[in-house]
Amino acid sequence: MFVSGFTIARNVxxxxxxxxxxxLSILPLCDEIIVAVGKSDDDTLGFIKSLAIDKxxxxxxxxxxSLREGGKVLADETNxxxxxxxxxADWCIYxxxxxxxxxxxxxxxxxxxMDFKDNSNVDGLLFKYLHFYGSYDYIADSxxxxxxxxxIIKNNxxxxxxxxxxxxxxxxxxKLNVKTIDAHVHHxxxxxxxxxxxxxxxxARKLWHSDEFIEKTYQNQQSxxxxxxxxxxxxxxxHPKVIQERIQKMNWxxxxxxxxxxxxxxxxxxxxxEKLTGWRIGEHRNFRILx
Numbered sequence: 001m002f003v004s005g006f007t008i009a010r011n012v013x014x015x016x017x018x019x020x021x022x023x024l025s026i027l028p029l030c031d032e033i034i035v036a037v038g039k040s041d042d043d044t045l046g047f048i049k050s051l052a053i054d055k056x057x058x059x060x061x062x063x064x065x066s067l068r069e070g071g072k073v074l075a076d077e078t079n080x081x082x083x084x085x086x087x088x089a090d091w092c093i094y095x096x097x098x099x100x101x102x103x104x105x106x107x108x109x110x111x112x113x114m115d116f117k118d119n120s121n122v123d124g125l126l127f128k129y130l131h132f133y134g135s136y137d138y139i140a141d142s143x144x145x146x147x148x149x150x151x152i153i154k155n156n157x158x159x160x161x162x163x164x165x166x167x168x169x170x171x172x173x174x175k176l177n178v179k180t181i182d183a184h185v186h187h188x189x190x191x192x193x194x195x196x197x198x199x200x201x202x203x204a205r206k207l208w209h210s211d212e213f214i215e216k217t218y219q220n221q222q223s224x225x226x227x228x229x230x231x232x233x234x235x236x237x238x239h240p241k242v243i244q245e246r247i248q249k250m251n252w253x254x255x256x257x258x259x260x261x262x263x264x265x266x267x268x269x270x271x272x273x274e275k276l277t278g279w280r281i282g283e284h285r286n287f288r289i290l291x
Contacts, residue, residue: 008074068210195223
């Protein structure tokens with residue numbers, strides 16, 4: 001079984017993306033990792049090269065900054081990386097620059113790839129998500145955050161990155177048929193020093209909005225206000241080994257009253273129904289789950 005990893009990178013130093021950790025978290029599962037490095041305002045290319053990992057294959061790209069409708073440029077760049085994988089790959093592991101897999105899940109992931117490698121009905125594997133927020137001690141637990149997404153797909157040319165590259169589709173807007181696995185993606189996109197979090201947010205929002213909109217929206221802000229969140233809970237698990245050094249270097253503090261729910265009455269009701277039953281009413285699914 002041949003497994004390719006793929007990801008995209010641009011201005012990762014400027015916005016302090018943990019892309020090194022993201023790549024290292026999939027490295028033991030992959031025979032190669034394609035990194036599509038966009039022309040940047042910082043030395044992203046030099047940073048990726050400095051990792052000096054034999055399995056990494058870099059392709060240099062130029063982002064089309066005119067593709068601001070729905071973050072389309074992210075899917076465009078992801079597809080460039082996906083198309084550059086080795087043709088003999090059976091599976092392709094997609095990791096975003098602020099995501100990590102946990103080493104404790106490797107056996108489950110490997111077993112699932114072996115089990116469904118030759119099953120033509122299975123297009124991909126579905127992961128659960130842990131969205132960390134404010135610090136490495138809290139995770140978001142409201143309806144505002146997606147609970148699952150596809151991060152491993154078959155090497156099928158009919159599959160493509162969809163919309164803002166959160167998930168995938170095949171053929172003409174057809175959802176993938178996927179199997180759920182008991183493994184998590186640790187998402188660290190909202191864990192940064194407040195000034196860097198604001199820089200990352202401004203950088204990301206430019207993929208949807210004009211420069212004028214960004215300047216007007218954030219002109220009076222010096223750092224990100226982490227208090228603007230609807231619901232958090234304490235994280236009781238463990239973090240991947242690859243992120244431990246970054247955790248130890250954390251140079252800001254964040255505390256949150258987890259009993260506080262910043263929601264309207266309707267969302268509070270839906271929140272408590274979900275916590276009691278596990279049912280997220282009206283949940284959007286970017287995939288079809290196979291039994």
